[in-house]
Amino acid sequence: MSKPVSICVIGSGYVGLVAAACFAEIGHHVVCVDNDEAKVKQLRDGGVPIFEEHLPALLAKHRGRSVTFTSDLSEAVEKSEAVFIAVGTPQGDYGAADLSYVEAVVAEIARSIASYKVIVEKSTVPVYTNDWIRRVLHRHGIEPERFDVVSNPEFLREGTAVLDFLHPDRIVVGANNERSATVLERIYEPLTDGSYYAQPDALPGTCSVTHPAQLVVTSTQSAEIIKHASNAFLAMKISFINAVANLAEAVDADIEDISAGIGLDSRIGRKFLRAGLGYGGSCFPKDVAAFHWVAQERGVDFQLLEEVRKINETQKDVFFNKVRSALWTLRGKRLAALGLAFKGETDDIRDSPAISMIEMLLNAGAIVTAFDPAAMERTKEVLPPAENMRYASDLYSAAKDADAVLILTDWKEFAEVDLARLNRAMRFPIVIDGRNLYKPLEMQSHGFTYVSVGRPTAYHAQEGKPRVSAGSKGPRERGTK
Ligand SMILES: NC(=O)c1ccc[n+]([C@@H]2O[C@H](COP(=O)([O-])OP(=O)(O)OC[C@H]3O[C@@H](n4cnc5c(N)ncnc54)[C@H](O)[C@@H]3O)[C@@H](O)[C@H]2O)c1
Structure with a gap:
């Protein structure tokens, strides 16, 4: 591996903390910042504030050595070559992402830049956020030669976040010049050249020495859109299968058979075709809304996203x-x-x-x-x-x-x-x-x-199927499978 990179990760939540632990695991020096003093104390004292497989072990391995925790953002930024922003971007008014946490962090970074930094958007943000970050830094008097802003969206899934990070389907880097792209390439090199997977204590997963992780370099706008479009597409798959499930129920078909039959088509794939209660979490609902808002702002009719949301609510x-x-x-x-x-x-x-x-x-x-x-x-x-x-x-x-x-x-x-x-x-x-x-x-x-969902109800032998349904709006219940 080339020289370790000194990294600062701002925000020690589901993304920031996993990223920090994994960057340490692949050989970098990481300072993890949070303005929640209680969380910082817990992390310093050996605690792990979120439930995530492999995270406690990685933190135990690197805490105090290659990963440290602080609430002092200035000091952490000063010491680092790359500054990852991983704070929340919740849903704001009219569906747009609330970028106030990102802006607050950028203003703080501006006060601490003394030498060249690559500032990395890890948070999920709408297209052109990169430009806004650049503009805010200029407004704070930082000359353009002292920084670059890069988009590096995160695709990890909670529950398998550590393995997703170390064995990614792809790493997307949106950079507008080579200098900043090279810093990100150096950071991810142990995953892209396969050297991490060759280590005897590497966490095993889908990538390997012979099939290392792929890194794709795009423009900043494209990288920002890749993240929103990926989440919107996955949400769409879930809403699609739920709509099909409701139809399946109305005609005594079985959504599990249907999902398997659809998913075996390699153009479609099996994942995210599970009918159920619908999607939730801190990403899909707000990212679908934010992506729709972005399209509306640019005069693009992306009504499909509104349908995805409605099906999910229904x-x-x-x-x-x-x-x-x-x-x-x-x-x-x-x-x-x-x-x-x-x-x-x-x-x-x-x-x-x-x-x-x-x-x-x-x-x-x-x-x-x-x-x-x-x-x-x-x-x-x-x-x-x-x-x-x-x-x-x-x-x-x-x-x-x-x-x-x-x-x-x-x-x-x-x-x-x-x-x-x-x-x-x-x-x-x-x-x-x-x-x-x-x-x-x-x-x-x-x-x-x-x-269940999208399948005929199976009735207990003595109970039998009711002749009158109590609900007026729900899908009709039909016979026993
Ligand atoms: N959770 C996921 O599965 C996931 C996956 C991919 C991308 N993302 C995106 O990553 C971003 C972060 O998501 P998350 O789930 O990790 O959020 P989170 O709420 O778990 O963590 C955010 C952290 O940032 C800290 N923070 C807020 N303002 C700060 C400031 N000014 N200085 C320092 N720390 C500050 C908070 O205290 C918190 O610990 C979001 O944009 C989200 O959409 C999340």
């Missing part, structure tokens, strides 16, 4: 109506909610469809007992305490005496439930699965009535 109502149809009335019903995180293997609850669903059920008067392997503490911080909202220490306790179990998050552990034990715990054996983790016939053979 999917929650579709599921809510399934619960109502299965239980007739909801007031006073005891429901076990399995899952709070927006997807499995993470503790992130931002824009979680599971939480939206629980709120709808609580408003309808149901008594909800929730269990999530990692996201319960975060949920307690945002869901106001309510008499009808409870938490359980494991999924079987959540299911105890429940009128129905709802599967809201696709945690691996929810796909491996001891079904006989679950059945014994419940008052009525009804499972309403928003993530299609089970096969209807398997659930029926374990004595459950099993409602």
Whole structure:
């Protein structure tokens, strides 16, 4: 590897912290900055503020040596050749990204630039943010020779973030000159020349010495659009399959067979064709909205993105109506909610469809007992305490005496439930699965009535199919598979 690069990462959240740990893992010197003093203290003291596989081990390996933590942005910037901005870009007014955190960081960087720096947009930002950063630096009196601004969007997925970072499908670098592109190429060199994968203690994944990571250099605008377009495309796949699922249900077809049949087409691919409660999280909803806003600003009609959003919103109502149809009335019903995180293997609850669903059920008067392997503490911080909202220490306790179990998050552990034990715990054996983790016939053979998405409901032998559906708006329920 060429000389290690001194790197500063501003923002130690899901992206910044993983990036910092992984840059250290591939041999660089990293200072990780956050203005949340409590988080910095926790990180310095050996804690890990987020739930992410491999992250604790990487931090334990590099903490205090090649990765350090501080709230002093100026000092960190001064010491670094490359400054990565990885702060949040939440949804702002009218769908546009709120770039105020990025702007605040850029203003602080401006006060600390004494020598040439490459400033890297790692946060997801709309096209032309690069120009804005440049402009803000000029306004603060920084001469153009003292910096370059590069776009290096991040594609990691929470839950597999470390492996995604070290074994990326691609690394995108948007740079408008060679000098800055070269710095980014040096940073990622251990992944692109394969030398990292040759190390005996390298974390194994999809890349290898013979198939190292690919780095693509584009203009800054193209790199910014690649990120928004990638997320919008993935969200579109999810909304598409959910729309097909609703049609499948209306004609007694099976969305799992349909997804497999579509996904085997190599032009389409199997991933992101899982029907369910819809997408959520801190990225897809806001990135679809921000991308749509960008198009509107430029006079481009990108109505497709509005449809993607609408289908995703409607999917929650579709599921809510399934619960109502299965239980007739909801007031006073005891429901076990399995899952709070927006997807499995993470503790992130931002824009979680599971939480939206629980709120709808609580408003309808149901008594909800929730269990999530990692996201319960975060949920307690945002869901106001309510008499009808409870938490359980494991999924079987959540299911105890429940009128129905709802599967809201696709945690691996929810796909491996001891079904006989679950059945014994419940008052009525009804499972309403928003993530299609089970096969209807398997659930029926374990004595459950099993409602899922885009597939016929499997009824418990003694129960049979109701002749009148309780919900008026939900998709029609048809016979047993
Ligand atoms: N989470 C993901 O899966 C993911 C994936 C790809 C891209 N992204 C993008 O990466 C960016 C960061 O996302 P995230 O999920 O890591 O956010 P996050 O909220 O987890 O982390 C942001 C961090 O920035 C810190 N911060 C805010 N203002 C600061 C300041 N002025 N100085 C220092 N620190 C500051 C916050 O305290 C927080 O720790 C967003 O633009 C997001 O869209 C996220």
